[in-house]
Amino acid sequence: MKITVASGKGGTGKTTFSVLFARAIAPALYVDADVEEPNGGIFLKPTIEKVEDFTEPVPKIIPEKCTYCGECARACPYKALVIIPPPAKKDLFFPELCHSCGVCAYVCPEKGALIEVPRKKGVVRIGRAGNLDFMEGILNIGEPTAVPLITDLKKRVKNYKGDVIIDAPPGTSCPVVQAVEDADYVILVAEPTPFGVHDLSLVVEMVEELKVPYGIVINKAQEGNTLVEEFANSRGIEILFRLPFSEDIARMYSRGELPFERFEEGLRKLHARIKEIAG
């Protein structure tokens, strides 16, 4: 089954939880879909076996065939193309604005004057960390959108035999929707602070809209702090697990380490519970 780990707020412990969980339930596949800043690999320390380019089609003008009519530039919703009409007859392309939507090629009235060529926008790294399969997407800095690379990662793991843990980007924007959509279950990681609960409520709205079953994991849980519980109770959402607030975990984290064995048993029980709900 495919389980996506998301959070409204950044820095709540999505990756901490995801890697602990993935290691506990291995054999499985951990996918870092936080492609603008993937960091699960820091803790899992995988051996990378394959690095593949992630490319998308972008326009290329063929000067001998182009009439410089400007149809493509006018149609481009992102203004990534500029056509300077005759007599200058020049074309300018701004790759950082291009979303590879293909409308330029679609509207071009001259056959063969605008072709689409692949452009590298990032890489996908594939490897193993012990008995855990590992995959991460790394988007090039400055690319306008993370969605296509996340879509590519999802395609790659579609036929994986076994459980897939997708570590999503933070927030509630398009890349998160892409990572959450069509998951079998979504784990929302939240921290018990006013900001944490506020952003949790936003991501709850998002998963409700997407109609995916979900539950909450509290990170940095503290005795006597019931902020997340109060919110969860008021909405009838299940609290699945608590990672305690601990200076010792923070110290390990700062060195790129995590206490994998400490929560193994609890996380395996959580895995069984999720299978029961969504399996």
Add this chain to the structure above:
Amino acid sequence: MKIFITSKGNSMDSMVDPRFGRAEYYIIYDTDTGEIISRENPHKQGRMAVGISFAQIAIEAGVNAAISGNFGPNAFEVLRAAGIKMYRARDDQTVEEAVNALLKGELEEFKEATPREIAEKLEKELK
């Protein structure tokens, strides 16, 4: 010759707007006929590709020169490709003063774009 000037208002007495892409207005002055066109910048609140979109207005109008306080990297590249020369107005010049200065050969021509960091800082200050 047609001159494209970024302006804070809609007349020749208005001050030159030091921003290119996010200028309040633009004025096109035709030195041969004396014709003046002034319009609000439709892209000033745009989210992205503002400089590129605004530069295309100048290209479509067929201007020969552009006057502003700054030209960002993308706008600079587009205007240069179109063969439009870019000139720097001073902060205290009105549109008319800047045009006269250009015609007397007193304005400095931009040989490179305003660096992105400076353009963004200016943008914040003027907000």
